[in-house]
Amino acid sequence: xxxxxxxxxxxxxxAEVFGERGYVGATTxxxxxxxxxxxxxxxxxxxxxxxxxxxxxxxxxxxxxxxxRxxxAEVGRSSPGQQELAACVGRNYVDLLRDRGILLSxxxxxxxxxxxxxxxxxxxxxxxxxxxxRDEIGLTPEAVVDVLSGGMLxxxxxGVRLAADWEEPDVRELLETALPTKVxxxxxxxxxxxxxx
Amino acid sequence: xxxxxxxxxxxxxxAEVFGERGYVGATTxxxxxxxxxxxxxxxxxxxxxxxxxxxxxxxxxxxxxxxxRxxxAEVGRSSPGQQELAACVGRNYVDLLRDRGILLSxxxxxxxxxxxxxxxxxxxxxxxxxxxxRDEIGLTPEAVVDVLSGGMLxxxxxGVRLAADWEEPDVRELLETALPTKVxxxxxxxxxxxxxx
DNA sequence: GTCTATAGGGCGATAGAC
DNA sequence: GTCTATCGCCCTATAGAC
Numbered sequence: 521x522x523x524x525x526x527x528x529x530x531x532x533x534x535a536e537v538f539g540e541r542g543y544v545g546a547t548t549x550x551x552x553x554x555x556x557x558x559x560x561x562x563x564x565x566x567x568x569x570x571x572x573x574x575x576x577x578x579x580x581x582x583x584x585x586x587x588x589r590x591x592x593a594e595v596g597r598s599s600p601g602q603q604e605l606a607a608c609v610g611r612n613y614v615d616l617l618r619d620r621g622i623l624l625s626x627x628x629x630x631x632x633x634x635x636x637x638x639x640x641x642x643x644x645x646x647x648x649x650x651x652x653x654r655d656e657i658g659l660t661p662e663a664v665v666d667v668l669s670g671g672m673l674x675x676x677x678x679g680v681r682l683a684a685d686w687e688e689p690d691v692r693e694l695l696e697t698a699l700p701t702k703v704x705x706x707x708x709x710x711x712x713x714x715x716x717x
Numbered sequence: 718x719x720x721x722x723x724x725x726x727x728x729x730x731x732a733e734v735f736g737e738r739g740y741v742g743a744t745t746x747x748x749x750x751x752x753x754x755x756x757x758x759x760x761x762x763x764x765x766x767x768x769x770x771x772x773x774x775x776x777x778x779x780x781x782x783x784x785x786r787x788x789x790a791e792v793g794r795s796s797p798g799q800q801e802l803a804a805c806v807g808r809n810y811v812d813l814l815r816d817r818g819i820l821l822s823x824x825x826x827x828x829x830x831x832x833x834x835x836x837x838x839x840x841x842x843x844x845x846x847x848x849x850x851r852d853e854i855g856l857t858p859e860a861v862v863d864v865l866s867g868g869m870l871x872x873x874x875x876g877v878r879l880a881a882d883w884e885e886p887d888v889r890e891l892l893e894t895a896l897p898t899k900v901x902x903x904x905x906x907x908x909x910x911x912x913x914x
Numbered sequence: 915g916t917c918t919a920t921a922g923g924g925c926g927a928t929a930g931a932c
Numbered sequence: 933g934t935c936t937a938t939c940g941c942c943c944t945a946t947a948g949a950c
Contacts, residue, residue, distance in 0.1 A: 523933080540831040544742035547925065558935055563927060565933095624828070631825060633878035634737040642877045650891050661894040665870070668895075672869035673862070680839045681830030694847050697858040698865075720915080744943060758916055760945060921946075928939075 530555045530562060532621070535576045539624025543573050543632060570637060577629050580622040581645045585652050587612050592657045602663045609657065609667055614702045617678060617709060627675045673698060683710035727752045727759055729818070732773045736821025740770050740829060767834060774826050777819040778842045782849050784809050789854045799860045806854060806864055811899045814875060814906060824872045870895060880907035 521529075533554035537546045548569050552559040566572040591612035595604055616622055629642040653664045677683075677698060683706040685691045695703050718726075730751035734743045745766050749756040763769040788809035792801055813819055826839040850861045874880075874895060880903040882888045892900050 526933090542739050542741060542825075542828060544739060545829075548927090549925075559925090560927075560929095560936085561934055569926065627873070628739075628828060629877075630873050631739060631821070631828060631876040632742075633876050633881070639878060639881070643879055643882050646877055646879055647882070647885065647887060650887060654887075661890055665891070665895045669866035669870040672873045673866040675873075676824070676827050676869045679828040679830050680826075680843055681836060682840055682843055684830070684836070685840050685844070688844065690844060690847060690851075693858055694862070698862045723915090745945090746943075755917055756943090757918085757945075757947095761916085766944065915950100917948100917950075919947085919949100921944105923942105923944085925942085926940095929937085930935100931937100932933100932935080 526557070527565065530557065530565060530572075531576055531579050534562075534572055535580060535621030535625045537621075538573060538576055538628055539621040542628045543635075543638065548572070573625075573629075573638070574641060576621075576625050577641060577645060580626045581648065583619070583622050584616065584626065585648065587616050588649075588652055588657055602660055605657060605659055606663050606667050609653070609659075610670055611702075613667075613671055614674065614699065614705060617674070617705050620709065623675050624679055627672075627679060670698075678706065678709060681710055683707050686710065723754070724762065727754065727762060727769075728773055728776050731759075731769055732777060732818030732822045734818075735770060735773055735825055736818040739825045740832075740835065745769070770822075770826075770835070771838060773818075773822050774838060774842065777823045778845065780816070780819050781813065781823065782845065784813050785846075785849055785854055799857055802854060802856060803860050803864050806850070806856075807867055808899075810864075810868055811871065811896065811902060814871070814902050817906065820872050821876055824869075824876060867895075875903065875906060878907055880904050883907065 530551065534546075534551045537551045537554055540546070541550070548562045549559040551572070552562045555562070562572065563569065566575055588609055591609045592605065594612070595608045600608075626645065629638055630646065632638045633642055649668075650664060653659050653667060654661060659667065677695065682691055683695060683703075686695075686707060695706055699706065727748065731743075731748045734748045734751055737743070738747070745759045746756040748769070749759045752759070759769065760766065763772055785806055788806045789802065791809070792805045797805075823842065826835055827843065829835045830839055846865075847861060850856050850864060851858060856864065874892065879888055880892060880900075883892075883904060892903055896903065
């Protein structure tokens, strides 16, 4: 395995662990275990836990923005309306959930805006998201806010793992209202064995 | 000062600290300092850090649901439509931001759904929010989802402290689009001295 | 009730072998 | 490049005085 591959392996594992436990709650040892390497190696590879988290955020943001761009390219040939654009961005966004850790690690960073190191990075990321949706995708500010609102609700529903209470009828009603066509993904995330039922 | 007052003092301080740093990142020492008491006393008062966090969540959820109910009472006499109800709930929700810590401590709990202790509590809280909005306030599931979407966006914008970059024009545009009439509150939260400018 | 002092455990980071 | 061993710090929780 080449160095770049091992680096990507650790980054992917770290995104999941940071997404689940938050920046402070995640341990470099848990990341190392998830990646199948030793704890000191994780630290040595990135210099520090903080630097590892920043690398995770950069990678997650890149994937998110790429997803937005490919969504725009999907419907872009026919100069679509705001609603069509926003709907397509939303669909691709939900598919991102399959790559556990990307959206949740970003969300964990967003909740640490008061941190003197992470805060500025999180705000810069948030601004990049806004500009990409407005300038590259071509959404109006109002449409961007709608997309972001739905996205933050989805992030929260995934973060709280509400689908774990799927047997509860009100949970089903809420999830099916919030994600009319994409509930299956949430159920997969809550319980990998329940995807087919 | 009576015991119940001191308890409320510690709970209020804890809500802010947990909201800013997350459950793991918050230290009982920081809570104690914010409340002006000693660190061991905070632990003794609630038994453990986990029990303190759970008390914070219970208090925060109670205040949130009370806010929803008072919003409904505000417009309730004239059997209002869904849009009017949802708008009133949204207005009162934003006013809750003045009580720093309430919404953010809940949000921090929502991001820890994978935690075996906090996860079930967070999910139960989420379900109570949904049922209150649907059954007591009388919103349709679709209207509840709209209210929750906007709420999660606001929580995230406050958590990331985007208003700290107020001099950035795109930040102004985003915040004024997301909270047309209530931007002042975000600016107060970002910088207590900037409320009048 | 509330404090000071401190024990005990976990985690990030370093040293150094291979 | 990758590991094992370990240091030193910080944080929760306990002991015990007042």
